[in-house]
Amino acid sequence: MEIETTKIAGVLLIKPRVFADRRGFFMETYRHERYAEAGIEAPFVQDNLSRSVQGTLRGMHFQVNYPQGKLINVIQGEVFDVAVDLRTDSPTFGQWVGAHLSEENKHQLYVPPGMAHGYCVLSESADFLYKCTEVYHPEDEEILKWNDPDVAIDWPIDNPILSDKDQHNAKPLSAFQGRASSTR
Numbered sequence: 575m576e577i578e579t580t581k582i583a584g585v586l587l588i589k590p591r592v593f594a595d596r597r598g599f600f601m602e603t604y605r606h607e608r609y610a611e612a613g614i615e616a617p618f619v620q621d622n623l624s625r626s627v628q629g630t631l632r633g634m635h636f637q638v639n640y641p642q643g644k645l646i647n648v649i650q651g652e653v654f655d656v657a658v659d660l661r662t663d664s665p666t667f668g669q670w671v672g673a674h675l676s677e678e679n680k681h682q683l684y685v686p687p688g689m690a691h692g693y694c695v696l697s698e699s700a701d702f703l704y705k706c707t708e709v710y711h712p713e714d715e716e717i718l719k720w721n722d723p724d725v726a727i728d729w730p731i732d733n734p735i736l737s738d739k740d741q742h743n744a745k746p747l748s749a750f751q752g753r754a755s756s757t758r
């Protein structure tokens with residue numbers, strides 16, 4: 575598998591080896607020791623699967639005291655997946671990285687703890703399967719505005735379909751400026 579670093583330390587684009595033959599294909603989507611060599615060492619404790627229709631945007635979510643690392647696969651359709659660095663001690667605080675993940679390219683994105691994460695759906699629908707290094711703590715969740723001008727994510731869609739909370743409970747980057755977001 576190939577691993578590419580990005581401009582945000584810890585955010586990795588992973589291109590697993592795909593074995594295609596007349597039946598279809600086979601790929602390993604995770605192997606502890608191989609991913610640990612790439613720096614993805616924390617054990618994964620929860621897997622999630624969500625399906626979204628075209629034009630959906632989920633994000634930008636993060637857990638403050640129980641930050642989650644996420645290893646992301648798109649098993650149907652195509653998304654634009656984005657991580658925003660909220661580690662207040664990071665030189666790339668407030669910066670973002672995006673990647674097109676799809677059933678076609680089979681690329682993975684690893685988003686380390688300390689990031690706000692979200693994605694928008696470019697295909698008719700998309701199935702988004704991801705591993706997390708911490709379990710869900712709804713009481714601990716914060717939301718960064720998907721279209722915060724100080725982050726200026728270059729989304730490839732306009733007028734996204736948002737959940738009520740992503741529409742009404744999201745905060746600007748400035749709300750998180752001084753707060754230490756743990757990266758444990």
Ligand SMILES: Cc1cn([C@H]2C[C@H](O)[C@@H](COP(=O)(O)OP(=O)(O)O[C@H]3O[C@H](C)C(=O)[C@H](O)[C@H]3O)O2)c(=O)[nH]c1=O
Nearest residue numbers: 622624632633635636644691692693709710711715737
């Ligand atoms: C995240 C989560 C949600 N839920 C329940 C809570 C709600 O009743 C329902 C939908 O939750 P929500 O609207 O928060 O789902 P997403 O908008 O996909 O949230 C995710 O969106 C972005 C992309 C992320 O990176 C996070 O993993 C996560 O915040 O599932 C659970 O039971 N367990 C969970 O781990």
